[in-house]
Amino acid sequence: MFALADGNNFYVSCERVFDPSLEGRPVVVLSNNDGIIIARSNEAKRMGIAMGTPAFRVRKLIESGKLIAFSSNYALYGDMSNRMMRIFGEFTPGVEVYSIDEAFLDFRGFPPATDFKALGRDIRRRVRRYIGIPVSIGFAPTKTLAKALNRIAKKHMPGGVAVADTPAKIRRALEMTPVEDVWGIGRRHAARLQRQAVHTAAEFVRLPDDWIRKRMSIQGLRTKYELLGRPVWDLEQGIPPRKAIRTARTFVQDTSDRDFVDEAIAHFTAVAAEKLRAQGSWARYITVFLRTNRFRRHQTYQALHFTVTLPYATSSSIVLIHYAREALRRIWRPELAYKKAGIMLTGLQPQGQRQLDLFRPSPDMKHHRLMQIIDRINLTEGRHSVRIAAQGRARAWQLAQMRRSPRYTTRWDEILRIYAH
DNA sequence: TCTGGGGTCCTAGGACCC
DNA sequence: TCTGGGGTCCTAGGACCC
Numbered sequence: 001m002f003a004l005a006d007g008n009n010f011y012v013s014c015e016r017v018f019d020p021s022l023e024g025r026p027v028v029v030l031s032n033n034d035g036i037i038i039a040r041s042n043e044a045k046r047m048g049i050a051m052g053t054p055a056f057r058v059r060k061l062i063e064s065g066k067l068i069a070f071s072s073n074y075a076l077y078g079d080m081s082n083r084m085m086r087i088f089g090e091f092t093p094g095v096e097v098y099s100i101d102e103a104f105l106d107f108r109g110f111p112p113a114t115d116f117k118a119l120g121r122d123i124r125r126r127v128r129r130y131i132g133i134p135v136s137i138g139f140a141p142t143k144t145l146a147k148a149l150n151r152i153a154k155k156h157m158p159g160g161v162a163v164a165d166t167p168a169k170i171r172r173a174l175e176m177t178p179v180e181d182v183w184g185i186g187r188r189h190a191a192r193l194q195r196q197a198v199h200t201a202a203e204f205v206r207l208p209d210d211w212i213r214k215r216m217s218i219q220g221l222r223t224k225y226e227l228l229g230r231p232v233w234d235l236e237q238g239i240p241p242r243k244a245i246r247t248a249r250t251f252v253q254d255t256s257d258r259d260f261v262d263e264a265i266a267h268f269t270a271v272a273a274e275k276l277r278a279q280g281s282w283a284r285y286i287t288v289f290l291r292t293n294r295f296r297r298h299q300t301y302q303a304l305h306f307t308v309t310l311p312y313a314t315s316s317s318i319v320l321i322h323y324a325r326e327a328l329r330r331i332w333r334p335e336l337a338y339k340k341a342g343i344m345l346t347g348l349q350p351q352g353q354r355q356l357d358l359f360r361p362s363p364d365m366k367h368h369r370l371m372q373i374i375d376r377i378n379l380t381e382g383r384h385s386v387r388i389a390a391q392g393r394a395r396a397w398q399l400a401q402m403r404r405s406p407r408y409t410t411r412w413d414e415i416l417r418i419y420a421h
Numbered sequence: 422t423c424t425g426g427g428g429t430c431c432t433a434g435g436a437c438c439c
Numbered sequence: 440t441c442t443g444g445g446g447t448c449c450t451a452g453g454a455c456c457c
Contacts (some may be wrong), residue, residue: 038425056423072425099457111435129423186455219455246427275435295424342426 001116001165002235005088005137006102007081007121008154009038014080015070018408030055031165033250033400034071040365044065071404079409080131086141091119096235098118102150106235120153120161143233144226145411147183148173148201170229174202178313179406184223189216205219240291241279241348246270248342252400254293256337260291262325264394268343269324270391273317276345277371282313282354284347288327293339304331311360313349316367317374320345322392411420 011029016022026043037053061067064155064247081100089095094106096367120137127135138149164170184203205227212220222232247268289305307328406414
């Protein structure tokens with residue numbers, strides 16, 4: 001058996017741990033720049049507030065106090081997540097951290113007679129007591145089924161635990177699962193399946209293999225097998241190195257200010273390079289992209305991008321920023337106003353040997369050591385304490401965050417400020 | 422006025438190799 | 440007139456996930 005355990009309305013639940021007066025009230029958490037809604041309490045869901053709603057659409061509700069909104073506080077959610085995952089680890093060594101709020105748990109070595117319902121309730125109780133987060137858990141023989149059972153636990157089981165350990169229970173679960181809620185079937189395929197009168201997971205698994213293979217690729221077929229209880233996906237532990245690292249931001253306002261965007265690109269590159277070094281990789285390519293505002297009527301949407309092949313793989317912020325700015329020069333069009341900019345590092349390889357180019361500049365070997373020192377200083381003295389000059393002075397990347405809660409679990413200075421009042 | 426950020430995998434087609 | 444067979448690598452676009 002696998003289990004999929006996740007925190008209910010995770011970001012909202014994190015906020016509630018530190019302010020219990022939020023219990024029972026409609027609460028939402030906003031994305032970067034307080035742009036859209038990315039988490040909702042059950043009460044907010046019941047008010048009909050959809051995922052992804054722009055914040056300005058619910059502004060009146062927030063200002064009148066009918067809806068409580070928080071800016072996102074990833075330092076808090078990340079820390080709460082780690083604590084929750086540690087509790088999961090007390091029940092089985094097989095924990096795959098699948099996202100910030102959910103994990104697959106491996107119970108394949110457990111005796112068949114195990115009472116998984118009771119085990120699930122145990123996990124739930126312990127997380128609730130020690131971390132303060134309500135969780136839901138679904139048990140089943142494959143990961144895709146465990147996902148479906150987790151949804152059933154959340155929607156239909158007051159105890160927050162659902163188990164499918166017999167063919168009959170699996171069949172029943174498939175009938176209860178709308179096809180659009182199956183893990184691996186997204187919006188496009190769901191719409192197409194519904195046109196074919198396929199509305200539930202039970203109906204989906206009745207489709208012939210070659211029909212699925214042709215229209216939904218090998219992935220669709222894997223989903224079918226998993227729903228039938230034939231495991232395709234194994235537990236994945238440890239963090240595989242990223243194959244791409246991307247940093248991008250939406251600006252608070254559209255901008256044509258070249259210097260501003262130049263600093264932003266340099267900064268995004270520095271942030272991405274830091275992640276690159278943290279996982280011990282070098283990058284071979286850097287892509288810079290610019291986007292105009294897709295919601296503007298009078299200007300057609302433009303997405304510009306340019307990729308530079310670096311003369312040698314590197315993780316030096318200095319080298320990467322140099323080529324990022326060159327890429328920006330290539331695509332910059334002064335007549336446009338940009339809403340979003342970003343960079344992406346690809347062609348990642350483990351640090352070690354690298355192929356050099358006979359006719360192009362050689363790497364500066366001193367950078368490696370310099371970057372190590374910068375990273376170490378920034379770790380102890382605070383992010384961005386030491387910067388490359390091109391990153392400018394903290395203006396390009398500032399987010400609008402009007403409603404962020406304190407970083408309760410990681411920043412003493414913020415806690416002390418509250419209690420000083 | 423105001424609309425997020427960061428990833429992975431698969432397929433088809435082109436360019437190239439012997 | 441008739442024009443093989445087998446492979447790799449790269450890229451863009453689509454679909455999916457949180």
